[in-house]
Amino acid sequence: MYEEWITKMPSSRSQSGGAVTWISIGVLVPICILSVLPIWILIISSVASTESLASFGFQIFPSEFSWEAYRKIFAQPDFIVRSYSVSIAVTVAGTLAGVAASALFAYVISRQNFGGSNFLSFFLFFTLLFNGGTLSSYLLISNFLHWKNNLLSLIVPLLISPFNVLLLRSYFRTIPLSLIESARIDGASEFRTFRSIVLPLSMPAVLTVGLFTMLMYWNDMTQALLYIDQQYLYPLQYLLYKLTFNQSIIPQSGEQYTGTIASPLALRMGMATIALIPIFFSFLAVQKHFVRGIMLGGIKGD
Amino acid sequence: MKPRKTRNRQTTYQLQLWLMALPCILLVFLFNYVPMGGIILAFKDYSFSDGIFNSAWIGFDNFKFFFQSGVAWTLIYNTVFLNFLFIVSVTFFSILVALFLNEIFKWRIAKLFQSVLFFPHFISWIIVGYFSYSFLNADNGFLNVVLGYWGLAPVNWYASPEYWPLIMTVISIWKGLGYFSIIYLAGMVSINPELYEAARLDGGTKLDEMFRITLPMITPLIYINLFFALGRIFYANFDFFNNVVKNNGLIMSTTDVIDTYVMRSILVTGDFNMAAAVGLFQGVCGFILIVGSNWLVRRMDNENALF
Structure with a gap:
């Protein structure tokens, strides 16, 4: 549908009038600038000097620049590397397992000639x-499964959406039943049919679900808030969350460190920038697939 | 002989399918159905030492206490009111942006605009919390810097609850604009171009095309989106509220919602009785609204109904 839209559009409506085009651009440019503004301010403030932030506050162009925040953060980068690793591990494991379990189940209920499909x-x-509420899930995971401070608590409960x-x-x-039937005649098991016929034909949908799942795991913070209190298990987002309450998460590299003190605000903005940059590049790489995914999912996404 | 053999093979296939579904069945059972049993806590006086099953039954006391505490109506009002504001404004602005994007769709720059607006969807709520802090903090936030530049008095945003419905609506629009405008744009570009040709032949203006073709054609899509959102109006986005409001007592009167209250009960106050009662109340209201909205969607367009 997306490709169709891309290729169909230009020729079919090529006569759009000049004035309307310019009005549209005139409206959209300011909206886009406003949309980027907070991101710009966050990034530029991370290189603002302490004095600049203290006397002039957050500005579009800080009056004085300083790399102090980054120097301080990267003086002992272990804690960031650690949180990045936790986030990557959780995201990779969750995405692989989640997509696998979802796809298998989806295949089973997509088979309308399978007796259990309606029930499932x-x-x-x-x-x-209907759901049992946050409290019930919390009691189940912490008191019955004893998954507090266990990375499983960040992965397993979110596997199925x-x-x-x-x-x-x-x-x-949308895959014709005749294809599945013919695989059967060749003696393939259901799993074999799924793996060799259905899955390869459905890569756009599988990729989309994979991207949705990845983004969900990468940005999730609530699970960590509920179940993780050891810093060595903090995922990146939760590290950033704790940082807003507690500056001492950034190691104080006392003696050997003699430079001027970095502004705590710039430090925080620097940490957020470090978290934001990989998201930005991944966004550039995958946004096209995402847009197609939204089309696929129609209105039921998010 | 032959039918029996076929039946055996059928049974094998059925078994294989059940096996394939098993991982998901177990997960859903454990993390979605088992917690439903936890709703009995809403009728119990939970004590940590007695556990869920041995705590004493107290009937509807938790609900009574919750609704008499005065907190209840604030929470419910804030949840529904703020969600309503978010839904209406995000929908309105997304359609507006989609209409403009639709006009310049053949231009390359449209793709750039779309990407710029879509990026916020990828940003985590915690970073959104950082943004809002850099804009709103009283001493050196960007908004106060701008106000000062214009010679206006600074506002202590984090102590002024009256501004927060507006602030949160703006953040919602910022985060959701790209996502929803893509959905509406997709609806718009799939409109049959012959309709526009016909309008042009009849001497219709661009505005006529917008209001008499584009908007009416995507109206079903708008309704379906609205109904789905309304079905979830009792559920607040916890990440959003938690990271932007940060349990700030000074602005809680307009920003405390059911989900933040439940989490606070679990993590801070330890008042499980209230959390259970509020959770069940939310679940029941949610159930009624989701079934209702799905019924509306089904009446409009069978294909998009959930069940």
């Missing part, structure tokens, strides 16, 4: 209607 669909989608299963199921249903 209901079993999953009922969870969208009904919307992702729904998206995969709709996509799998």
Whole structure:
């Protein structure tokens, strides 16, 4: 649908009038500038000097620049590397396992000639209607599974998202049943059919769900807030969260450190910038697939 | 002989399918169905030493206490009111942006605009919290710097609850604009171009095209999005509120919502009774609204209904 839209549009509506075009651009440019403004201010403030922040506050162009914040953060970068590793591990494990379990389940309920498909669909989608609340999940994970300060608490409870299963199921249903039947005649097992026929034909949907899942894991902070209190297990987002309350998370490199003191504000903004930059480059790489994914999922995304 | 063999093979296939579904079944059962049993806590006086099953039954006392505490109506009002503001404004501005993007769609710059507006969707709420702090903090926040530049008195935003519905709505729009304008734009570009040709032949202006073709054609899409959002109006986005408001007592009167209250009960006050009662209340209201909104969606367009 997306490709169709890209290729179809220009020719079919090529006569748009000059005035309307310029008005549209005139409206959209300021909106885009406003949209970028907070990101710009965050990044530029991370290289503002202490004096500049103290006397002039956050500015579009700080009156004085200083790399002090980054020098201080990278004096002992272990804690950032540590949190990055936790986030990457959780994201990779969660995405792989989540997509695998979702795709398998979606395949099963996409098979309309399978007896259990209606029951299983209901079993999953009922969870969208009603849930036991945060407290019950919290008690289950901390008191019964004893997953406090265990990375499993960040991964396993979030593996299945009904919307992702729904998206995969709709996509799998577009694969003709005759293909599946013919695999059977060749003696393939259901798993084999899934792996060698259905999955390769559904890569756009699988990729999309993978991206959605990755973003969800990477940005999640609530699970860590509930279940993690050891700093060596902090994912990146949670490290940033703790930093807003507690500056001492950044190691104080006392004696050997003799430069001017970096502004605590610049330090925080520097940490946020360090977290933001990889997201920016990943965004450039995957946004096209994301847009297509939103089209695939239709209105049910997010 | 033959039918029986076929039946055996059928059974094998069925078994294989059940096995493939098993990991997901177990996960959903453990993390979605088992916690539903936890709603009994709403009718109990939970004590940590007695555990869930041995704590004493107290009927509806938790609910009584919750609704008499005066907190309840503030929480419910804030949750529903703020979500309503977010839904309406995000929808309105996304459609507006999509209309303009649609006009310049053949231009390369449209893709640039779309990317710029979409990027906030990727940014975590914690970083959004950093943004809002750099804009709003009283001593050196960007907004106060701008106010000072214009010769206006600075505002102590983090101590002025009256501004927060507006502030949070603006942040919502900023975060959701790109995502939802893509959805509406997709609806707009799939409109049959012959409709526009016909309008042009009849001497219709650009505005006529916008208001008489584009908007009416995407109206079903708008309704469906609105209904889904309304179905979740009792659920606040915890990450959003937690990172932007940060449990700031001074502005809580307009920003405390059900989800932040429940989390605070779990992590800070340890008042599990209240958390359970509020959670169940939210679950029941949510259930009714989701079923209701799905019914509306189904009436409009069967294909987009959830169930």
